[in-house]
Amino acid sequence: MYYAQKFNLNPADRIVVPIFQTGITKHHAIYLGLGLYGYEWIAENHANQGVRIITAEQYFNEHPKISRIERFIGNSYQRKIAIENAQNLKGKQYDLFKYNCEHYANEIQHGQAQSGQVSGFFILASLFVFGCLIAAK
Numbered sequence: 001m002y003y004a005q006k007f008n009l010n011p012a013d014r015i016v017v018p019i020f021q022t023g024i025t026k027h028h029a030i031y032l033g034l035g036l037y038g039y040e041w042i043a044e045n046h047a048n049q050g051v052r053i054i055t056a057e058q059y060f061n062e063h064p065k066i067s068r069i070e071r072f073i074g075n076s077y078q079r080k081i082a083i084e085n086a087q088n089l090k091g092k093q094y095d096l097f098k099y100n101c102e103h104y105a106n107e108i109q110h111g112q113a114q115s116g117q118v119s120g121f122f123i124l125a126s127l128f129v130f131g132c133l134i135a136a137k
Contacts (some may be wrong), residue, residue, distance in 0.1 A: 002042050003056040012082040014105050017063040028105035030086050038039035044088040045104035051092045
């Protein structure tokens with residue numbers, strides 16, 4: 001329960017960490033809670049391995065800086081279902097545009113696999129192309 005106490009985490013809370021030093025892009029993971037033998041567990045959609053479940057110790061060793069914690073909103077039953085869903089998706093393939101870590105975390109916390117980072121990228125890319133087309137006229 002070290003990480004739960006240190007970061008005031010409850011099962012199904014989202015942990016958001018910076019991917020690069022710029023902090024512009026973020027990595028999202030779900031705190032699963034305490035398991036057998038006293039280990040704390042985290043679920044994440046890893047770019048190379050897909051959805052995986054790792055110890056909180058491993059996760060925080062890989063991601064020592066936290067941007068924010070997004071609390072799960074729901075009752076204890078909904079929290080239990082969210083944790084079951086997080087575990088049931090273990091092994092699902094990562095896809096940067098269709099199912100990245102943010103899609104996964106949103107699916108667990110809100111029931112919809114969406115990524116604001118991907119949406120923002122496509123909006124910026126569309127504006128850039130539109131701007132180039134206008135400038136070319």
